[in-house]
Amino acid sequence: MKKILLIDVDCGVDDAQAIMMAIASPSVEIVGITCCYGNSLLENTCRNVLRVLHVCDKLEIPVYPGASAPILGGPVSGAFYHGKDGLGDVPDPGAPGLDLLQKEHAVLAILRIANERPGQVSLVAIGPLTNLALAVRMDPELPKKLKSVFIMGGNTESRGNTTVCGEFNFVCDPEAAYIVLNEYTCPTYIATWEFTCSCPLTWEFYHEWVDQNTKKARFMKKISAHSLEFSQTLGRDLIGEEWRSGFVSCDSYAMAAATDENFITEVKVVGVSVELQGSLTRGMMVVDWTDKLKKANKTFVMTNCDVGKLQALMMAALK
Numbered sequence: 001m002k003k004i005l006l007i008d009v010d011c012g013v014d015d016a017q018a019i020m021m022a023i024a025s026p027s028v029e030i031v032g033i034t035c036c037y038g039n040s041l042l043e044n045t046c047r048n049v050l051r052v053l054h055v056c057d058k059l060e061i062p063v064y065p066g067a068s069a070p071i072l073g074g075p076v077s078g079a080f081y082h083g084k085d086g087l088g089d090v091p092d093p094g095a096p097g098l099d100l101l102q103k104e105h106a107v108l109a110i111l112r113i114a115n116e117r118p119g120q121v122s123l124v125a126i127g128p129l130t131n132l133a134l135a136v137r138m139d140p141e142l143p144k145k146l147k148s149v150f151i152m153g154g155n156t157e158s159r160g161n162t163t164v165c166g167e168f169n170f171v172c173d174p175e176a177a178y179i180v181l182n183e184y185t186c187p188t189y190i191a192t193w194e195f196t197c198s199c200p201l202t203w204e205f206y207h208e209w210v211d212q213n214t215k216k217a218r219f220m221k222k223i224s225a226h227s228l229e230f231s232q233t234l235g236r237d238l239i240g241e242e243w244r245s246g247f248v249s250c251d252s253y254a255m256a257a258a259t260d261e262n263f264i265t266e267v268k269v270v271g272v273s274v275e276l277q278g279s280l281t282r283g284m285m286v287v288d289w290t291d292k293l294k295k296a297n298k299t300f301v302m303t304n305c306d307v308g309k310l311q312a313l314m315m316a317a318l319k
């Protein structure tokens with residue numbers, strides 16, 4: 001049976017990589033892609049999804065515009081990493097127009113699709129969690145109608161990539177991350193920032209991957225040139241000395257887990273939440289290692305994976 005995925009993105013370069021992985025997987029049916037601000041403005045993230053679908057000849061997948069700002073406060077700028085437009089600021093004169101977007105709002109689409117296929121749909125959330133939080137506010141029963149949720153975000157060792165202790169997706173909208181971690185009671189799998197950094201691919205793999213002679217690989221090489229340069233220079237300081245060794249496509253880890261149940265080889269089953277008030281820690285994922293919160297719904301926090309499987313899934317994505 002195919003895995004039915006509804007993908008929520010803030011389409012930067014690694015979101016594009018994750019979407020292309022899902023499209024290439026014969027075991028996946030994508031029922032829609034919902035968009036959120038994050039790596040760029042909402043308008044850009046919507047356009048980026050359409051550009052990815054265009055290069056994959058999959059424009060029939062419906063794309064829904066969602067939240068343009070977090071629940072509280074203003075957007076966090078992520079433009080330094082994926083370029084101002086979210087996909088490396090390369091010209092794309094053939095980009096599809098925004099008229100191809102669905103008229104339905106992303107939050108309404110999430111609720112409708114979950115109602116149409118109760119117990120079957122897995123949400124893959126690889127941007128700020130604003131759309132997911134608004135959806136559960138509109139229908140508190142939503143988590144019961146989902147099969148599972150896969151999230152890229154948060155952290156386990158207070159090693160921030162955006163603030164001292166905070167990971168980008170959670171820091172963008174701490175309230176939304178808090179709502180999702182506390183109210184999505186369906187099986188929830190999290191690929192944290194530290195987890196993705198601890199299982200990097202090699203730069204040799206990256207070059208072999210983007211140098212495949214295909215339309216998709218040429219597109220990927222073009223859009224990832226900006227973030228490649230960034231992660232090999234300035235961005236090295238995002239990670240810290242001991243983890244500066246490779247190519248990390250953060251969102252692809254969450255997607256690989258949703259696509260292939262054998263990808264994750266180790267998880268910790270723990271309660272998690274998000275700090276909302278700390279002056280240094282707002283947006284940090286809090287891991288309740290000793291179960292003091294006594295949370296009924298525990299989360300599967302990924303701690304190890306099959307990197308060979310990830311490479312195979314990513315290679316297939318650009319064929």
Ligand SMILES: [Ca+2]
Pocket residue numbers: 009010011012014015039126127251
């Ligand atoms: Ca993302």
